[in-house]
Amino acid sequence: MPGVVADEIELQIGANRGGDAPSRDGGGDGDRGDGQIPAYRRASVTGITLALGGILMFFLALTSSYIVRRGVTTDWQPVPLPRLLWANTAVLLASSVTIEMARRALRRGAEDAFRNLWALTSGLGVIFVAGQLLAWRELRAEGVFLATNPSSSFFYVLTGLHGLHLLGGVIALVYVALKSWQGSRVGQATGAEVAAIYWHFMDGLWVFLLLLLTLGR
Amino acid sequence: MASHAEVVHVHVHTAPTGFIRKYVFSVDHKVIGIQYYLLALFSVFLGMSLSLLMRIHLVWPALHLPFTPGGQMTPEQYLALLTMHGTIMVFMVLTTAPQSGFGNYFLPIQIGAEDMAFPVLNMLSFWTTFVSLLVMVAAFFVSGGAPIGGWTSYPPLSALGEIVGPGQGAGQTLWIVGLAIFCAASLLGAINFITTTIDLRCKGMTLMRMPLTVWAWLITAVLGLLAFGVLLAACALLLLDRSLGTSFFVPGGLVVTDQVITWHKGGSPILWQHLFWFFGHPEVYIAILPGMGVASHLLSTFSRKPIFGYRAMVYAMLSIGFLGFTVWGHHMFISGMSPYSAFAFSLLTMSIGVPSAIKTFNWLGTLWGGQIRFTTSMLFALGFVSLFVSGGLSGLFLAQPAIDLYLHDTYYVVAHFHLIMGVAAIFGIFAATYFWFPKMFGRFLNERIGKVHFWLTFIGVYSIFMPMHFLGIAGHPRRYADLTGVQYLNGLIPVQRFISIAAFITIGSQLLFLFNFLWSLWGGKKATEMNPWEATTLAWSIPSPPPFDNFAGHIPTVYRGPYEFAVPGARQDYVPQQLTPAEVATGEVSSGPTVKA
Numbered sequence: 001m002p003g004v005v006a007d008e009i010e011l012q013i014g015a016n017r018g019g020d021a022p023s024r025d026g027g028g029d030g031d032r033g034d035g036q037i038p039a040y041r042r043a044s045v046t047g048i049t050l051a052l053g054g055i056l057m058f059f060l061a062l063t064s065s066y067i068v069r070r071g072v073t074t075d076w077q078p079v080p081l082p083r084l085l086w087a088n089t090a091v092l093l094a095s096s097v098t099i100e101m102a103r104r105a106l107r108r109g110a111e112d113a114f115r116n117l118w119a120l121t122s123g124l125g126v127i128f129v130a131g132q133l134l135a136w137r138e139l140r141a142e143g144v145f146l147a148t149n150p151s152s153s154f155f156y157v158l159t160g161l162h163g164l165h166l167l168g169g170v171i172a173l174v175y176v177a178l179k180s181w182q183g184s185r186v187g188q189a190t191g192a193e194v195a196a197i198y199w200h201f202m203d204g205l206w207v208f209l210l211l212l213l214t215l216g217r
Numbered sequence: 218m219a220s221h222a223e224v225v226h227v228h229v230h231t232a233p234t235g236f237i238r239k240y241v242f243s244v245d246h247k248v249i250g251i252q253y254y255l256l257a258l259f260s261v262f263l264g265m266s267l268s269l270l271m272r273i274h275l276v277w278p279a280l281h282l283p284f285t286p287g288g289q290m291t292p293e294q295y296l297a298l299l300t301m302h303g304t305i306m307v308f309m310v311l312t313t314a315p316q317s318g319f320g321n322y323f324l325p326i327q328i329g330a331e332d333m334a335f336p337v338l339n340m341l342s343f344w345t346t347f348v349s350l351l352v353m354v355a356a357f358f359v360s361g362g363a364p365i366g367g368w369t370s371y372p373p374l375s376a377l378g379e380i381v382g383p384g385q386g387a388g389q390t391l392w393i394v395g396l397a398i399f400c401a402a403s404l405l406g407a408i409n410f411i412t413t414t415i416d417l418r419c420k421g422m423t424l425m426r427m428p429l430t431v432w433a434w435l436i437t438a439v440l441g442l443l444a445f446g447v448l449l450a451a452c453a454l455l456l457l458d459r460s461l462g463t464s465f466f467v468p469g470g471l472v473v474t475d476q477v478i479t480w481h482k483g484g485s486p487i488l489w490q491h492l493f494w495f496f497g498h499p500e501v502y503i504a505i506l507p508g509m510g511v512a513s514h515l516l517s518t519f520s521r522k523p524i525f526g527y528r529a530m531v532y533a534m535l536s537i538g539f540l541g542f543t544v545w546g547h548h549m550f551i552s553g554m555s556p557y558s559a560f561a562f563s564l565l566t567m568s569i570g571v572p573s574a575i576k577t578f579n580w581l582g583t584l585w586g587g588q589i590r591f592t593t594s595m596l597f598a599l600g601f602v603s604l605f606v607s608g609g610l611s612g613l614f615l616a617q618p619a620i621d622l623y624l625h626d627t628y629y630v631v632a633h634f635h636l637i638m639g640v641a642a643i644f645g646i647f648a649a650t651y652f653w654f655p656k657m658f659g660r661f662l663n664e665r666i667g668k669v670h671f672w673l674t675f676i677g678v679y680s681i682f683m684p685m686h687f688l689g690i691a692g693h694p695r696r697y698a699d700l701t702g703v704q705y706l707n708g709l710i711p712v713q714r715f716i717s718i719a720a721f722i723t724i725g726s727q728l729l730f731l732f733n734f735l736w737s738l739w740g741g742k743k744a745t746e747m748n749p750w751e752a753t754t755l756a757w758s759i760p761s762p763p764p765f766d767n768f769a770g771h772i773p774t775v776y777r778g779p780y781e782f783a784v785p786g787a788r789q790d791y792v793p794q795q796l797t798p799a800e801v802a803t804g805e806v807s808s809g810p811t812v813k814a
Contacts, residue, residue, distance in 0.1 A: 043334040043416040050408045050442060058446035061492055065454060068491070069465060073483035147462035150483060157457065 040185040048194045052201045055165065059205060062161070063212060066154050070216065078217035079151045082138040088131035089210060092166075095124035096203040099173075103196045106189055118177050118192070121199070125170040132163050151217070158209050166202050169195070232765035242344070244336035245765060249343050250322030251657065256347060257314035257646075260305050262731070263354075265724050267302040271295060272717040276710065278699055295698030296365035297384050301357070303368030304392065306639065307500065308399050309350055314646045315507035316441070317342070317406055320434040322657060324410060326756045327428050329419025329773045331766045334412040338405050345402035352395035356388040364389040367696070369493055372466035372486045373473075376458040381473050390459060393452050400449035403441050410438035419755075421775035425531070426794070428754050428779040429524065432531050433510025436538045437503050443542065444499040451492035458484070465489075487552055494545035501638050502541045506534060508601055508645020509576060514779075515598035515648055516580055518752045520587025521790050523780040525579045533572035533579075540569045550621045559618040566616040573609055577602065588790075592750070593667030597648035600675050601641055607679075608637025611686065626696075629689025632682045640678045647674075647730070655749055659761045660741035666733045670726060677723030684712050753793045754779050 070076050102117035136156070139145075146156045176191040233239045240248060270282055274290045281288035321339065325332055333339045356363040361383040366375040370392065379386035414435045418427075427435075454465040462480055466489045469482030517524040524530060546554060546562035580602050589595070611633040615621050624630060647670075654662045689695075693709050700706045700713065748757035755773055756763075773795045781792040788804040 039416050040334070043412050046416050047335060047408055047412045050411050051404075054404045054408065054442045054446045056446075057443050058450050061447040061450035061495075062454075065450070065465065065488055065492065068488050069485060072485045072488075075469075075483040146457070147464070150464060153457070153463040153465065157454070161453070 038186070041187075041190045044186055044190050044194050045197070048197050052198065055201075055205075059158075059161075059209070062154075062158060066158075066212065066216065069150050069154070073150070075149055076151050077149045079139065079144055079149075079155045079213075080142065081155075081213060081217075082135040084131055084135045084138060085210065088128050088135065089206065091124050091131060092128045092203050092206055095121050095128065096200055098124065099196050099199050103192050106192050114192075115177065118173060122170055122173045122177075125166060125173065125199075129163050129167055129170075132159055135159070155213060158213065162202070162206055162209055165205075169199050169202050172198060242340060244332070244340045246321050246325050246333045246336065246339060247657070247763065247767075249339050250318050250320070252343050253313050253321060253346070254318035256343075256350060257310045257318055258731075258734075260309035260313075260350065261643075262727075264302050264306040264310060265727065267298045267305070269720065269724055271298050271302065272720045274698065275700060276714045276717045278701060290698070292698040293365050293383050294362070296367070296696065297357075297363040297388070299696060300365055300367050300370075300384075300392075301353075301363045304353060304396075305350075307368055307504070308396070309346075309353075311504035311638065311642045312403065312500070313346065315511070315642060315649070316410075316434060316437050316503065317346070319430075319511070319646075319649045319653065320410060320437075320507065321406075323653065323756060324431055324434050325413060325417070326759070326763060326767050327431050327754050327779075328414065328417065328422050329755050329768070329775060330413060330417035331768065331772070333409045334417055335409050339409050342402045342405040342409065345398055345405065349395045349398035349402060352391050352398060356384070356391040356395070359387040359391065361386045361388050364392045369490075369497070370455075371493075372455065372458065372484075372489050373468065373471055373478075373481075376455060376467045376481075377471075377473060377478065378459060380476060390456070393456050393459070397449055397452040397456070400445040400452065403445045404449075407438040407441035407445070410434055411442065414438075419772050419775060422794075425528065426775055426778050428510075429513040429527070429530055429534075430507070430510040432534060433506045433508075433513075436534050437506045440499040440503050440506070440538055440541065444496040444503070447492055448496035451489060451496070454492075455489065487549070490549050490552055491545070494548045495542070497548060498545040499538075499541045501634075502537060504638050504642045505605075505645075506538070508642045508648075509534065509605075511645045511649045511652075512580065512598045512601040512605075513576075513583075514754075515594055515652055516583045516602075517780045517782065518750060519590045519592060519595035519598070520584050521590070521782045522583055522587040523778075523782055525582030525585075526575075527778065527780065529575055530579055533575040536572045537569060537576075540565060540572070544569065547616055547621070550618045551625050556618070563616050563618055567613060570609075570613060573605075577606055592651070593662070593664050593671055594648045594651035596668065596671045596675075597644050597651060600671065601644040601648060603675075604636055604641040604644055604678070607683075608633060608635075608641055612637065624689055626694055627689035628685040628693045628695050631695050632685035632689060635685075636678075636682050640682065644674075647671075650734075652750065653756075654737065654741075655744035656756055656761045656763070658738055658741075659744050660737050660739075661744055661749070662737045662741060663733050666729055670729045670733065673726035673729070674723060677719055677726060680719035681716050681723060684716055688712055748793075751789075751791050753781055753791050755794060758793060758795050 098117050099121040102114050102121060105111075105113040105117060136159070139152070139155070144152045146153055172195045176188065176195050179188075179191070181188045181191070232245075233243070239245075243249060243252075270284070270290075273280060273282060274295060278290075282290055285291075285294055321333070361379060364370065364375070364384045365382050366385065366389065370389070374381050374385065375389055375393075377385065378389075414427075414431060454463070457463045458466050458481070464481040464484040466486050467478070467481035467484040468486065469478075469484075471478040471481070513524055513530055544562055544566045546558055547566045550559050550562075611629065615624060615630065615633055651662050651667055654660070688709055691709060693706060697703065697706075700710055744761045747760060750757070755775070758773065759768060775794045776797055777792060777794055779794055781787075781794075783790050784792050784801075787801055792801055
């Protein structure tokens with residue numbers, strides 16, 4: 001179980017802090033497991049999972065709008081998808097690999113490797129968003145704007161909202177890297193785990209949206 | 218090196234001392250709960266004032282009213298009042314007080330946690346909600362005033378801007394933005410509620426030992442998590458239609474006020490209805506489920522009997538929550554949907570009657586043979602059951618597409634949703650207020666004033682909403698601002714007048730509550746005992762009001778279910794959840810003075 005190792009690191013971090021316990025640690029430690037897993041680490045993972053549930057519903061609502069809107073009218077002209085999207089996709093997929101490597105490095109205690117891979121992931125995230133903006137520019141050059149036709153409206157809305165969520169992920173990565181984890185309720189390993197879960201989800205979500213935009217044209 | 222056990226169990230809980238950190242930007246779930254409650258209290262009086270103006274205008278149209286330029290209310294102003302009344306009541310009162318208010322305050326305490334899972338997020342949820350209220354209310358003060366599209370804001374009316382009416386310009390934009398902010402706040406809150414319930418229960422607090430209030434808050438949070446994201450997406454698309462010229466919801470070829478709309482084409486207004494009601498129907502349960510939890514909790518406590526069929530109650534709430542996501546189409550029977558779809562939605566809608574009936578009969582089963590204590594909070598809980606039944610039964614009629622076609626745009630629907638979603642939920646809030654006030658503020662609300670308040674309100678709301686059913690059956694359309702020009706309504710004006718007078722009395726009697734609330738904060742009888750109602754949950758094992766971290770560092774352990782009243786062989790008629798079997802057997806309690814000798 002990967003989680004168990006992460007916990008050990010966290011315990012070490014806790015141990016290093018000595019008696020300087022975090023102010024709200026151990027709030028509900030206890031019941032559900034065997035008392036070994038700090039409740040707040042568990043809660044962090046639960047929280048991000050639920051948040052992704054909410055985000056999924058948000059994008060599913062847009063998806064079903066896409067399907068309905070495409071079905072009800074005759075003014076749908078499929079937007080020409082910029083080739084650049086495929087390169088962007090490759091960048092994003094690669095970032096999922098690097099963030100996973102970073103997370104595992106932190107678990108091993110290889111802090112230098114973690115920092116480098118974490119920075120690399122953030123960089124790939126920024127490149128992806130920049131690439132999406134370039135794709136927008138390409139479309140603009142072809143005269144395809146937000147309100148040109150429903151297909152282009154959805155293209156800009158879906159890519160834009162996904163891009164915003166990914167930027168949020170980049171901010172989370174920077175936060176996890178720079179935050180002083182001394183005295184906080186959970187360790188950096190948990191922070192990295194939460195950020196990685198979010199990152200993987202945004203990666204998968206993009207693949208889904210890309211499939212919708214290509215197969216559902 | 219400290220061991221793991223030390224790290225986890227050392228508790229350093231210093232309450233913040235500065236005014237700002239303690240009362241304004243507080244991360245304490247109890248303070249946040251009260252903040253939500255006060256926001257709802259402000260909003261409910263605002264919402265009631267709007268309905269008061271509407272009721273006056275309906276029956277005395279010639280009367281000069283405040284806030285109406287020129288003294289005469291225009292139909293558009295009436296619709297603006299209607300829109301804002303609905304919006305403020307649904308979102309800022311029915312969604313905030315029962316869930317975010319009481320849920321925030323009592324969920325962590327009832328499951329033995331020191332706070333919510335994410336206290337800072339919790340603070341952000343409240344302040345985001347506060348901002349959304351400000352943005353919405355700001356709609357009154359912009360050019361054109363508040364929007365006139367109703368709380369459902371159907372496009373194309375809501376998507377075309379000022380040319381379709383005053384209020385549809387800046388006012389409607391503010392409404393959408395405010396609602397989107399509210400969605401975000403509610404999503405944050407829902408994540409916090411569910412995580413807290415899943416991960417921060419104290420030792421021994423298994424799922425099936427949770428008080429039914431906790432179950433209700435949990436299921437409500439799940440509904441919110443799944444529903445508000447959809448409304449947020451709908452708001453985003455509507456905003457784009459309004460401001461950036463897209464056509465998600467606006468069809469082509471529209472002619473509005475003699476002007477052909479050329480910049481939109483091909484959109485589907487029905488799509489908005491689907492998205493809105495996919496959120497909107499679960500929203501009804503978001504408003505009412507916490508009330509069900511509170512009613513169950515109080516009926517058991519004040520009947521001095523275990524809740525009848527605890528598991529059935531849990532499963533009934535779960536199935537109501539689940540079915541709530543499958544019935545949104547019943548709000549759209551008149552949208553021209555396929556009769557086959559309507560049939561499916563109709564069947565699913567009526568099937569909600571089954572878990573609802575299970576709940577109702579279990580409430581009656583709980584009361585049966587009980588030693589009922591008629592406190593004010595118990596009266597309101599009984600009132601909740603009454604209103605839930607009265608409001609629910611008319612739902613069975615409206616669930617039939619053929620009947621709904623006739624009744625949909627009449628006062629019948631107004632009567633139905635006000636009874637079941639509005640007033641029943643409000644009764645849940647009142648029951649919770651009278652019950653938990655001593656725990657929250659260390660003083661009781663005045664019971665005598667409370668009972669007068671109950672009877673005036675109970676008789677009042679029935680006097681307002683029962684006659685509306687008959688108006689609806691007689692064909693009286695809803696949303697009409699002026700009745701004088703419509704000949705076939707003339708005979709119904711006396712009924713409308715009766716309703717208006719009943720509304721004045723009912724709304725006036727809420728001032729009794731406001732007085733009671735404010736006066737009791739400082740002058741109410743002191744709640745010296747921890748457990749004045751002789752209740753069983755963890756909230757009553759700690760001082761009133763509770764300390765900053767609820768349990769003063771001693772996280773309790775729970776040994777039993779939440780409704781152990783009249784247990785055979787026990788020395789008193791209630792057994793608190795935290796009592797050990799040994800303590801129950803000997804009657805000697807090692808900690809906490811909840812048991813009287």
